[in-house]
Amino acid sequence: MSELTMVEGLNLGLRQAMAEDDRVVVLGEDVAQTGGVFRVTAGLLTQFGEERVVDTPLAEAGIVGAAIGMAVYGLLPVVEIQFDVFVYPGFEQIVVHAARYAWRTKGEVPASIVVRIPFGGGVRAPELHSDSPEALFAHVPGLKVVCPTTPRDARDMMLAAILDPDPVIFMEPKRIYRAGRQEVSEELPFSLGNSHKERERLLSTARVARKGNDLAMITYGPTVPLCLQAAERLAEERSIESTVIDLRSLYPLDVDAIVESASRCGRALVVHEAPRMSGIGAEVSSLIHERAMLKLEAPVMRVTGFDVPFPQFANEDDYLPSVDRILLGARKVLDF
Amino acid sequence: MSELTMVEGLNLGLRQAMAEDDRVVVLGEDVAQTGGVFRVTAGLLTQFGEERVVDTPLAEAGIVGAAIGMAVYGLLPVVEIQFDVFVYPGFEQIVVHAARYAWRTKGEVPASIVVRIPFGGGVRAPELHSDSPEALFAHVPGLKVVCPTTPRDARDMMLAAILDPDPVIFMEPKRIYRAGRQEVSEELPFSLGNSHKERERLLSTARVARKGNDLAMITYGPTVPLCLQAAERLAEERSIESTVIDLRSLYPLDVDAIVESASRCGRALVVHEAPRMSGIGAEVSSLIHERAMLKLEAPVMRVTGFDVPFPQFANEDDYLPSVDRILLGARKVLDF
Amino acid sequence: MAAPEPSLLRVIGDGAEVPDAPVPDGLGDKDLIELFRWSVLLRTFDLRAVALQRQGRIGTYALYWGEEATQAGALYACEDADWVFPSYRQNAIGILRGVPAATVLSWWRGYGGDHGFYNPREHRVAPICVPIATHLPHAVGVAWATKIRRDRIASLSWFGDGATSEGDFHEAMNFASVLKVPTVFFCVNNQWAISTPLHKQMATKTISEKAAAYAMPGVRVDGFDPLACWKVTKDALDRARAGEGPTLIEAFCYRIMAHGTADDPRLYRDESVTEKWKVLEPVGRMSAFLHRLGVLDDTKEAEIRDEAKTVMAQAVSDMESIEQPDQDVLFDHVYASGYPWTFTEGAAELRAVERPPAAKPLGPQSTSSGTGDHDLPPRPVQEMT
Amino acid sequence: MAAPEPSLLRVIGDGAEVPDAPVPDGLGDKDLIELFRWSVLLRTFDLRAVALQRQGRIGTYALYWGEEATQAGALYACEDADWVFPSYRQNAIGILRGVPAATVLSWWRGYGGDHGFYNPREHRVAPICVPIATHLPHAVGVAWATKIRRDRIASLSWFGDGATSEGDFHEAMNFASVLKVPTVFFCVNNQWAISTPLHKQMATKTISEKAAAYAMPGVRVDGFDPLACWKVTKDALDRARAGEGPTLIEAFCYRIMAHGTADDPRLYRDESVTEKWKVLEPVGRMSAFLHRLGVLDDTKEAEIRDEAKTVMAQAVSDMESIEQPDQDVLFDHVYASGYPWTFTEGAAELRAVERPPAAKPLGPQSTSSGTGDHDLPPRPVQEMT
Ligand SMILES: Cc1ncc(C[n+]2csc(CCOP(=O)(O)OP(=O)(O)O)c2C)c(N)n1
Numbered sequence A, B: 001m002s003e004l005t006m007v008e009g010l011n012l013g014l015r016q017a018m019a020e021d022d023r024v025v026v027l028g029e030d031v032a033q034t035g036g037v038f039r040v041t042a043g044l045l046t047q048f049g050e051e052r053v054v055d056t057p058l059a060e061a062g063i064v065g066a067a068i069g070m071a072v073y074g075l076l077p078v079v080e081i082q083f084d085v086f087v088y089p090g091f092e093q094i095v096v097h098a099a100r101y102a103w104r105t106k107g108e109v110p111a112s113i114v115v116r117i118p119f120g121g122g123v124r125a126p127e128l129h130s131d132s133p134e135a136l137f138a139h140v141p142g143l144k145v146v147c148p149t150t151p152r153d154a155r156d157m158m159l160a161a162i163l164d165p166d167p168v169i170f171m172e173p174k175r176i177y178r179a180g181r182q183e184v185s186e187e188l189p190f191s192l193g194n195s196h197k198e199r200e201r202l203l204s205t206a207r208v209a210r211k212g213n214d215l216a217m218i219t220y221g222p223t224v225p226l227c228l229q230a231a232e233r234l235a236e237e238r239s240i241e242s243t244v245i246d247l248r249s250l251y252p253l254d255v256d257a258i259v260e261s262a263s264r265c266g267r268a269l270v271v272h273e274a275p276r277m278s279g280i281g282a283e284v285s286s287l288i289h290e291r292a293m294l295k296l297e298a299p300v301m302r303v304t305g306f307d308v309p310f311p312q313f314a315n316e317d318d319y320l321p322s323v324d325r326i327l328l329g330a331r332k333v334l335d336f
Numbered sequence C, D: 001m002a003a004p005e006p007s008l009l010r011v012i013g014d015g016a017e018v019p020d021a022p023v024p025d026g027l028g029d030k031d032l033i034e035l036f037r038w039s040v041l042l043r044t045f046d047l048r049a050v051a052l053q054r055q056g057r058i059g060t061y062a063l064y065w066g067e068e069a070t071q072a073g074a075l076y077a078c079e080d081a082d083w084v085f086p087s088y089r090q091n092a093i094g095i096l097r098g099v100p101a102a103t104v105l106s107w108w109r110g111y112g113g114d115h116g117f118y119n120p121r122e123h124r125v126a127p128i129c130v131p132i133a134t135h136l137p138h139a140v141g142v143a144w145a146t147k148i149r150r151d152r153i154a155s156l157s158w159f160g161d162g163a164t165s166e167g168d169f170h171e172a173m174n175f176a177s178v179l180k181v182p183t184v185f186f187c188v189n190n191q192w193a194i195s196t197p198l199h200k201q202m203a204t205k206t207i208s209e210k211a212a213a214y215a216m217p218g219v220r221v222d223g224f225d226p227l228a229c230w231k232v233t234k235d236a237l238d239r240a241r242a243g244e245g246p247t248l249i250e251a252f253c254y255r256i257m258a259h260g261t262a263d264d265p266r267l268y269r270d271e272s273v274t275e276k277w278k279v280l281e282p283v284g285r286m287s288a289f290l291h292r293l294g295v296l297d298d299t300k301e302a303e304i305r306d307e308a309k310t311v312m313a314q315a316v317s318d319m320e321s322i323e324q325p326d327q328d329v330l331f332d333h334v335y336a337s338g339y340p341w342t343f344t345e346g347a348a349e350l351r352a353v354e355r356p357p358a359a360k361p362l363g364p365q366s367t368s369s370g371t372g373d374h375d376l377p378p379r380p381v382q383e384m385t
């Protein structure tokens, strides 16, 4: 048992997977020698050698495409995209090939790759280092899209993603990388050999981050801690008790947890950092209304990033959903 | 006045824009010598010469990127993507550059390009020729995304898209290319010099394809004719009168038309061919519930493509929303 | 007409001005016959497929008549364990590796699932790749993996002249050379990308010279000569397995046929030029060569051609005996880990309505991404509201 | 130490073993002084920017100390009407074309809108490009447009050794050569892409040789020599404007500094090697050369350096006098055609809550996309639920 940050949790997950299964390889820009720009792959080169931890040429389509080929041959590649926006040159390989390889091969040869994408703003980064592209991947059939928010989930979900036969887009909220520590046991969350159940659970279910019966806040990634803060404020100021759902899996969505919490509370708010138009929030909102409208005392509302390019960082706090904006949205739902 | 198909309408729009404004150029794979695989650019080479109508090398990022550069210098390039799926190699140029150039230049240098994308299935095409990627672009701030469904709109919206200063993703429903003819006058829909109003209207408002007060069917592209058929069936069989909204603009959405029709009818159904998860339908459904839930007698339902890769064509009719599936959805909403 | 560009690496002459070169070491008479058998089978498949498309029994088809040397020659140089990555143009290559011809035909007929797809690991043949050049990084990845695994297995990818313009071609070439992986880039330069001629595709006169940008050897060979194609591929694969890295092969030929069954080349090129190239087509040329060598006689050739016809006749009847896949094919195998809840609901929605009639190929009118838009289903012309 | 690779095209020697070459035709004493002035201004900007970042007055900064020759030299060869396309590494190039230095500093300070951006048409300087190699197709497009318009205007793009691995580099090079447009590809080969050395980036020894793949001339020049950089760029631009097509220039140098203000090269390279290269840095070298020529004396040099300091002092105070952009900067200019309704609602939502305090750069700890993750805002360590 030790207290880890999310970065350390991800690193532990990678190390454990590589130690357990020699088919696991890590590739990307600057992942080996320096351990990645965020140090998520730190120490892997020394421990597993330069054949399994590789600094590649600077070409995302080449990286993802080569990883798909490695998977076709039977390896389990984990790709690091240096920053969110830089995944786009590799977009074609992900949506046309990784997403369809299993389907195109009778399920015999899935593209068993993990594409790690540090995403989101709030870290005062220069232009084009703060995007949230997760909805683009969630809209593409054939991909699994997940996003851990705690160090423990980071470790467990990383292991699950690597061992899952399907391609997993692994969204890592930069802002939370070192935001806090949590106890993570060295013990494996599931026996890597089999136990698909637990692996599946980690990649398809939401986490209840807080329990309450008045309002359901449904969110993921960087806005989870903000929703928790907003929930505290509502409890103090209006003794409103909120459930906070950390989705964890963006495709497939945990529809049961979503609809159950919204129906139980009768009021729901969806929160994310990405732009609103056809985002994850739009799907969550639609699912709730389609299945539980009669149980709702107010329409589901959304608090999201605006439909604008992510701003230069001096104004990023104007863009990012804040606790105040979450409370504003909550009030709309509560006082409807 | 002559009766044109959508392909002819698009061709007329291109010809008129090129004749009116010598900054307009057309580039893409096989667009010049043969007039494009769907003949939308037929005859342009002969009329405007090989400097303004160009068969480019086979590279989508290069095509879109070069078009952006041409726009930076002051031209008005129209790019043809040969088939939906083949836009992905150019995805980065569209979402990172075309979408942000105006923002990045104080509005002085918008990437005034039109990217034409023949999309959708139903034409018995081989694998990877039938995708509907529109939601991916609608989710990206800075782009305008439109989709005409009639020959007249095709001509008018093409002219508007070319003269609009912002980058426009111009979705062309293959299945409708030659599905029907319509009177299109040679007369320009607006004076190309100015009259932003009409140009703006063509790129931001929905079209009411049918009027009724019992059910609002909100759709766009290839499913518009199907919704009209379903509406006829409902009228005959249940004397239910439906409004059919042809969105035309996918970003921005015509929220007024959407909410007005849904509120007026009290019941709404959203229909599209693209996968459901975080699609255009999710946004439309959310907008209606957020703004008019109390006016609804039933939740807004969706009839869409499934969250699977577009199937091989022998099964595409199983995938495509059919009149029967639209009626099934309508019944869910009507008999709620 | 003599073969073009005398400079080209070539084995088979024209029996007149251009003399035959000796048969490359490593090819015995048995091999020559087998290689001819492969070429004939590919040719027979192609002719049959075109006929089926004309009859409306399969959909759009990308024919390869004339490119058999680049396919059979290269594949014959591969070890059985080597992985090959075809584009749509090499769509039938799998039948030389045990993929049922009926499966390939079914793919063109619009069948998916177990009918139109196969298991690549069983045949070391990747799925037919439609988006240009995007399979090249995969071939590099497989080669990279075999290197890590110390398996001495190589990979080979086929692609066209147009494909060299795509970024994926460059990234794959660069990765392969930097990582020194055992792969062969086999470019079929048929001088056309649909209606776009070579000189609009690149400024270089040849494609092989592009190898220099990657410190990789580049060789140019007569793409109509199965033996020459075999030879350069064999050498490249030997280099690859010896750990000396990748090779770029340019098989220079000409796209004698249309781009696809709906393409009409008369719209964009002078077909009298095509006729000049046609005489170089590999199957007839190889037959003549083997006759000159005395390795093949008319009876043997007839036997080989009949055998191919029989195989295809069987394949066609197999194909037609296959039922249209049921609706679950939409959801099957999308995820190797099973159905997400969205699929269960989708399948239920499908069952709630009457199943639409089976979709049929559009027949003679249909088209691929080739020129011509005849692939739009004829529809009753209706007033649009 | 003598300049590396004697083979390199070079004008300035080291005043010892390596002799000076004659000043290239077309450069008078005035030009030499002006070019030196530019180099000093760029150097001064860079030093000042690093200081500002250390003081937490701007954010992450990508320094270019040592690469002034590749920037000033190339730009000085351009006509005023020629368009240039910088990457983040040439972030200050605009100040030599009339972009206020305060604007560039403000960009690094996280300001957008009218404060951090400029109008490219006013200066023929494209916006600073962050995604590697993606601005190359734009430079090609501008050149293509000038050709269509018969304007005899060229374009030039700067990019690094790592950028040559991206597909966009290849597609841009190929388009430029096929269309024969007037553009110059100026590759600054500083031998590092963050922590990735040249030999992990490409198999070729040089970058200039890659030009062969596009039938394009490729030249290699000493990237620490402003006059040599000027000369090759001038020749390339003349060719371009004469309609002879594009050129690839490889300016061979070394990234003497860190990749960005938060990068620590000691993690991945031997800094004693760096020291060897450092003596070749262009500003000191050009100064010595001009002194040898008698074109520059200490007073004149002091005057030039002071002038640069004054310009930057003014720029810094201008920058600091600029208020953080108001909230509307989020929505302004996203669409040249105006606000869609979504923006109106977004702006209203913003006004409905108290505005968050202005975001400040993180200071000494911050980082670019360079190595190091110090750019994560220090946060109270909290138990996570
Ligand atoms: C990424 C992508 N863009 C466009 C197309 C449409 N398309 C199909 S074949 C073809 C031409 C390919 O030419 P070439 O690479 O020479 O191969 P060939 O058809 O001659 O065998 C094009 C443009 C595609 N399949 N993929």
Ligand SMILES: Cc1ncc(C[n+]2csc(CCOP(=O)(O)OP(=O)(O)O)c2C)c(N)n1
Binding pocket: A029, A058, A082, A086, A089, D089, D130, D131, D132, D159, D160, D161, D162, D163, D164, D188, D190, D192, D193, D194, D255, D259, D369
């Ligand atoms: C498409 C893309 N991928 C990754 C990055 C992250 N990144 C920023 S700089 C850099 C290295 C660039 O090296 P090089 O091209 O040699 O230019 P230099 O930094 O040496 O000037 C990387 C990988 C990026 N900016 N864009």
Ligand SMILES: [Mg+2]
Binding pocket: C160, C161, C162, C188, C189, C190, C191, C192, C193, C194, C255
């Ligand atoms: Mg070709």
Ligand SMILES: [Mg+2]
Binding pocket: D160, D161, D162, D188, D189, D190, D191, D192, D193, D194, D255
């Ligand atoms: Mg570099």
